[in-house]
């Protein structure tokens with residue numbers, strides 16, 4: 001067996017299995033866990049050969065093998081990809097996790113359809129329960145966690161604590177809802193999320209869920225959660241009661257690796273749908289915030305998927321665009337609220353994993369740069385280090401460009417983009433046409449097939465999408481806007497939002513930012 005271990009980006013001492021890394025979330029030295037090596041498509045082939053998968057023995061070339069893979073469904077592919085990264089899990093464990101994750105919670109059997117519109121290919125990652133891409137990983141993570149707990153002899157129930165500014169909270173609630181052996185507690189700023197986001201969370205059904213509004217902002221909620229996590233005495237007390245804290249945030253390797261699957265899937269769909277020949281190169285554009293999604297794309301590329309350029313698309317909070325242009329990361333700037341709020345981020349935490357690669361996997365150098373980020377808000381790569389980032393370019397779109405893109409794509413093809421996808425779509429369109437404006441560089445080969453990662457349904461950001469398409473249309477509130485958007489665009493309302501207005505409110509707890517600890521201990525009585 002070719003085992004893969006997980007190590008920290010900030011020191012050489014830690015070497016653990018994927019199951020342990022998934023339970024820990026963050027490394028004890030503050031670093032992020034990375035795989036000891038990135039497995040390849042050839043290892044997937046070896047596994048399939050070993051298991052006697054029909055046709056695997058007849059694949060002479062990588063191209064043959066990709067054609068064979070393109071006949072798998074999403075679940076089968078997910079199993080094969082997870083299997084080469086999470087080598088400490090048994091085949092049965094992984095199959096079980098995949099089966100529980102990608103089931104009827106998704107509104108299409110395809111799980112992630114690839115649709116051709118306006119000359120590009122949009123990979124729709126919003127067919128899960130909360131109609132955004134975080135469902136892709138958060139549907140799987142709870143099952144990876146409980147399987148890891150079991151195999152590592154952990155008897156306690158896992159308690160997931162999350163602070164959310166809206167989207168992640170509901171996706172985590174949906175993922176963990178009624179998963180045996182887990183409880184989930186979500187804190188959100190009482191007056192800091194949209195009415196639809198709030199209603200989605202407050203109508204969560206799982207008996208193991210608790211949703212609490214905080215009298216404070218997102219930072220208060222986040223700090224409160226951090227304090228509870230670092231309170232050793234509380235941790236000990238709860239351990240005696242049979243509970244163990246865990247975290248589901250986006251730096252968890254159990255969220256990153258499931259995202260690798262859909263990049264391979266997208267490429268295989270192009271083959272299956274007769275759009276490209278196996279082996280042909282493509283470009284991919286990703287609407288980016290925390291850098292988790294696009295990093296998974298770079299892992300797929302390392303595995304052997306012919307992705308030529310990964311285009312990192314930012315909104316007006318364009319720290320990453322500047323980084324790819326200059327090699328300098330600098331978060332000292334005004335924070336801008338945009339119509340693509342899930343990308344309003346000045347510290348992209350998953351970028352640390354790319355930095356680790358760029359510095360030649362030298363944990364001391366990585367730690368130095370991250371310490372500099374913490375102290376001064378900036379760091380700079382050397383010329384040599386920056387050269388390793390050649391497979392990436394940065395691009396950005398301002399607010400007007402985002403809304404214009406929604407309108408343009410709707411008018412030319414009748415396809416409705418959400419605001420985040422629109423940022424990427426606008427960048428992708430300019431990159432493909434060789435227009436270097438607002439790009440850190442042009443793709444090496446602009447003419448290749450372009451995949452745009454579509455991260456949310458337009459029904460998640462109905463107000464902005466509606467105003468982009470019909471400037472004169474003023475819906476009474478977000479709920480009314482849902483019906484309006486459907487009427488004007490002729491698109492069906494996804495089930496997740498259709499039910500939301502009349503769904504019963506099942507959570508009503510509100511507490512002060514200093515009382516979060518009591519809320520937790522009360523729930524875990």
Ligand SMILES: *Cc1c(COP(=O)(O)O)cnc(C)c1O
Pocket residue numbers: 132133134167250287288289290291292293294342343420455456
């Ligand atoms: C989280 C999110 C993003 C950003 O993804 P990262 O992995 O943080 O870069 C983009 N779009 C939507 C809709 C999101 O929810």
